[in-house]
Amino acid sequence: MMPRDPLQQALDGTAGGAPAQPARRGFLQEVAALGGLVLAAGLPGVAAADDEPKKYGADGMPHGWVDSPLVYVAITPDGTVAIVCHRSEMGQGVRTGLPMIVADELDADWKHVRVVQAPGDEERYGNQDTDGSRSTRHWFMPMRRCGAAARMMLESAAAARWGVPVSEVQARLHKVVHVRSGRTLSYGALAKAAAALPVPARDTLRLKTPDQFRYIGKGKTTLVDAQDIVHGRASYGYDTRLPGQLYAVMARPPVYGGKLRSHDASAALKVPGVLKVVTIDGMPAPPVFHPLGGVAVIATNTWAAIQGRKALVLDWEGGPNADYDSAAFRASLEQSARAAGPVVRQDGDYAAAAAGAARTLSAEYYIPHLAHASMEPPAAVARIKDGKCEVWGCFQSPQAARDNVAKRLELAPADVTVHVTLLGGGFGRKSKPDFGVEAALLSRAMDGRPVKVSWTRDDDLQHDYLHTVSVERLEAAVNEHGLPVGWLHRTVAPTILSTFNPTAEQEFPVELGMGVINVPFAIPAVRIENPPAKAHTRIGWFRSVSNIPHAFAVQSFVNELAVAAGRDAKDYLLDVIGPARKVSPELLSDHWNHGESPERYPVDTGRLRAVIERVASEAGWGRKLPPGHGLGIAAHYSFVTYVATIVEVAVDSKGVLSIPRVDIAVDCGAVINPDRVRSQMEGAAVMGIGAATLGEITFREGRVEQDNFHNYQVTRIEGAPRQTHVHIIGGDYADPLGGVGEPGVPPILPALCNAIFAATGKRIRSLPIRDQLAT
Amino acid sequence: MITLNINGHPHPVDLPEDTPLLWALRDALGMTGTKYGCGVALCGACTVHVDGAPARACITTLATVAGKHITTIEGVDADPVGRKVQQAWVANNVPQCGYCQAGQIMSATALLRHNPHPDDQAIDTAMSGNICRCGTYGRIRSAIHQAAGMQEPQS
């Protein structure tokens, strides 16, 4: 049997995605022994929202959303509440956050909640892509409805048992109470009867009012995986172990698009533990989510496979990207940025504004390719039995893994099951399930035996779907007060679209809508151009994506204009944003708007101003600083969330940079789990600092030059801010939510560089900073 | 056949003696709490204790640890200091993805055993070899300070 429903799997004791995880398996066996998850057992799922208008937000995502408790909630007779998490946990806290929403509406006792990870099955669970800072923003309401519906079913069951009107009973922390008589029935005792009742119609659901929330917004819920993590029991893709499993590592083409000319495996096969060497075919461009192909060494353990790979003799043909060279490519991007390109937004007449201006200023900014470098490199295990394939791995988009494995193995998607493990970081890399397809192909090559493919760190850095490389050129025409009356921004960067369409050379609406066209400044003449740029490697999305180069350029340039005008940087930034107003993204030529409705999610300059004012007052903007210290400010709107950041730097006489303090004000609307909002902002600060100070992937002769943490450096503890203060604005639970996982990153880089300018007078326009401050 | 003494128990392992301890733990013994992050002693994800001192399992061969006392994340709670560190980690909600945290906890435990009240400078020095790509460093510092100030935990 190939179980697909994790609640059903729980009955069989096979769920959890990670067979090597004793703690979780223990729970599931216990559940199975108790006779199952009765609320879910044997009942068909209710229809998803197919009959409703689907356009924006969760409605606009493939497979939309599902809010049925029959899919998401199960209660055992002993009162254990199992809640399905259908999104991938990669550190953002989603396995705590989404189930917590259900538990709150259900009025379940968190102590008795168990989280069950869903396999990739979007028809059943709704959209599972864990990216775009959308999980909580899209699923807050569906998860509330799941919990509320389950609660009302339990109340109805209790009322029926007592023969009293349902209006006289009330769910209260894992029990239903008959208010007049004080009688109680536990959730466990009611589970079976409740499961037989119809799911209440959506419009009859009684949701809690925010003052009734037990967990939402309280920040008192411990992380569901915390104990497993600190005891070494948490199971990631890299940790998956199946009985009889083999271990593989692969040698992949060093140049994207290159092919294997020949190979000699005889030495590799002599390495003790090596069983077999097989080749996997790559696919023609575009990269999509295909494996790169290459030579796999399959062994009895990972080390033997790594040693076997070292012993391979390989001859690669370079292919069309064999000349890719980062220095030359940068020069070509700069050249493109200095000539007019296709216009992607135009308000007023920039040329006329420039001609009539008191002066014009311009600057160019550069950010190189960045690698995700999640601490857990990609890894997956697959096995094939009776024409069905099961895959375990650290997938951000398990449905994509399922579809791609099915396609490559020529199976029906229904014959492929994708189990999602914990992810040791993702940052966008693990949205691309190429490694899952590799595992499936290798299992097939071993007659279906379970094979795990482990990416080593060098594989991860050399074959990433990299963050793009970009040159941003800005020009401003300023009036006699130094305020911009004209704004010209040329953005030049290979597009993510090239990963799906080999001829794509321009940024697509998703990238343009990340802080280049949708900048809501009070400037009458705006011209944004996007000259083409060709991709020579796999380009992917990296936490906060094109917001990184766009925000770095825009917020650095506004700071340069402030300096030129002799103004305070914060006051000047507020003046450039202009008065509080709600701007339709359509008016900014942004027809994407993070997939959200332009009416529900206008660009609100009042909220942008408010985070700036808040961070300035919290950080003590304008305070007296020790010599060598400086404060820098930046603000950015992304993933429908408003963030303003102040970085304090200290630069010593040798030019050594340290960061005493970072302040971040975030308005993501109402907050579900404040502690995880803070932790995401803290982490974003570190990741942004790493990108600004150290991160760079370079190519020479088509190959990535970096292969481990000595030459692709990331921030370590001594480079992290000494203090990070996160200031949450908060909001009304009835209003639309914003994203949290990504929007903290973009303002860090310009705030840091603006602070360096304040401290030293040195303007950083090219990242990483590395030793640019050395004296 | 080499016998390893891990968390107080003998574990025979049938692997060449130049195999790094990391892969013996993970692949041969199924103790996957010790993580791979770089394979060349640059990230700290694989940190274990050998006779009480922190060591990177990815570059520590079986030959060099035979007969020594190896402690991994799965066994660090047998040490009162390790237990304090684990409790402080949970109390501060330190982990994000959690992948680096086994190594962080092993390094922090070794630090506190050697220096029960480290200042920030000492923490940075001891923890510099442990990368956290999620950026939990601020909470790691706080949790170490908290563990340093904690009473012996109840077991």
Ligand code: FES
């Ligand atoms: S895996 Fe051993 S230090 Fe990175």
Ligand code: FES
């Ligand atoms: S918690 Fe994710 S790498 Fe440290």
